[in-house]
Amino acid sequence: MAKRAEDLSEFAQFASRLADAARAETLPRFRAGARADNKSKAAFDPVTDADREAERALRRLIRESFPAHGVIGEEFGEENAGAEWRWVIDPVDGTRAFCCGAPSWATLIALERKGAPVIGVIDQPFTGERWTGWGGASAHQRGAERRACRVSGARRLAEARVSTTDPRAGGYFTGEEAEAFLRLTHAARLARFSLDAYAYGLLALGEIDLVAEASLKRHDYAALVPVIEGAGGVITGWEGEPLGQDPRGRVLAAASPALHAEAVAFLSR
């Protein structure tokens, strides 16, 4: 019953088709909201529309091509629960960025086998960038340009460029988490915020060295794992445990095992 390794290539191509289908629903709605919003405040929500229509399109494609596969998405729950292969989709990760016209939101698509993510896609339609990870490697594509991803390998927090989407307490972070992350930014070389899933893409490209977040759900991080690991990075919970064990949804991604270990120690202080 087990799929052979080479079948992943077929699934990875299909994941790219899914990302294309999502683009067709999300991109026309991006930066189209404010004007319409002024006319009719209640009736128009471009993010929700983009989310729903993209998730519908993706589910339709998966049902047609792989009717036995499971699907779980942000908007419409789970189909075929218990299937060996499961698609985990988040059509618009970074709703707030989408609402602000900032191109850091992304479509996230993962394929899990028996609960482990084996393919991950991070797609940013406005910049035209797509990260794909599977089979121990990751690639970054933009138009005709394609290159293998490789993390920076930075080993020390003092030289690291660190990121989280929202550093404030009371959002994704508890007060304690916000304080720990703030201390971490002061020990690091520099900090950037509000990058959503795009930050993990930049980590895979060697441009950011550490990302720490909390309150992430499976559809927020499943797609990140093959991209980060395929680029040579490390991604776990804040205590170094495998993802999925922590009900607080705390995710820590780093450009080297040494930096990862330093951050685990730092955040647990």
Next chain:
Amino acid sequence: MAKRAEDLSEFAQFASRLADAARAETLPRFRAGARADNKSKAAFDPVTDADREAERALRRLIRESFPAHGVIGEEFGEENAGAEWRWVIDPVDGTRAFCCGAPSWATLIALERKGAPVIGVIDQPFTGERWTGWGGASAHQRGAERRACRVSGARRLAEARVSTTDPRAGGYFTGEEAEAFLRLTHAARLARFSLDAYAYGLLALGEIDLVAEASLKRHDYAALVPVIEGAGGVITGWEGEPLGQDPRGRVLAAASPALHAEAVAFLSR
């Protein structure tokens, strides 16, 4: 001696040529740093190189075309001090974003007449976006697409999307400023960070409603003024005073006079 209004059109075209020239120096160095950095840490600084080479290229072009004009830039000081027309340039605004591979840095070009910015350009080479403001209007260009800019017109803080580059104390903000801005984010609809000059471009597009920053220098904000005002927005210091009077470099830009007034009152509490 005074230039006629129609001459501004010639200068605006020239400002676009300057932005093109800056792109040629900055874009090839963007996301090219990390790999080289691993080999030779001390010898390679793509941001400084991009900054310096772009500023050199711009100064050369200005000297050739308008030898009587003044120039002031981040790297090489002032030329022709006291000239009626002065170019104010910042080849890479958002150094930290540039270092992280995040496409929120921008080239900023302003033309001042007798100290007042009359043309402003915000150029983001990676996304291929350019905002140009002059003569009471602003436009956004991306490839062949061009549209007039118009702020959202949002009138209340409670519905506003607000932004600042770094919300932490001890960076651009004093402890007091950081606290005031944090309170403001909690009163607003949502907050995004780390967008640099790109945030003002999004404000001009109606996608962000309020931006507040501190520690900005003339070359950080001169180009923003014609873009924001040309889109129907308001841009002043935190107390509503004209820009340039506050040695703390506090800048407040808003999508409507009502929202601006509410933010002035809020930040002075």
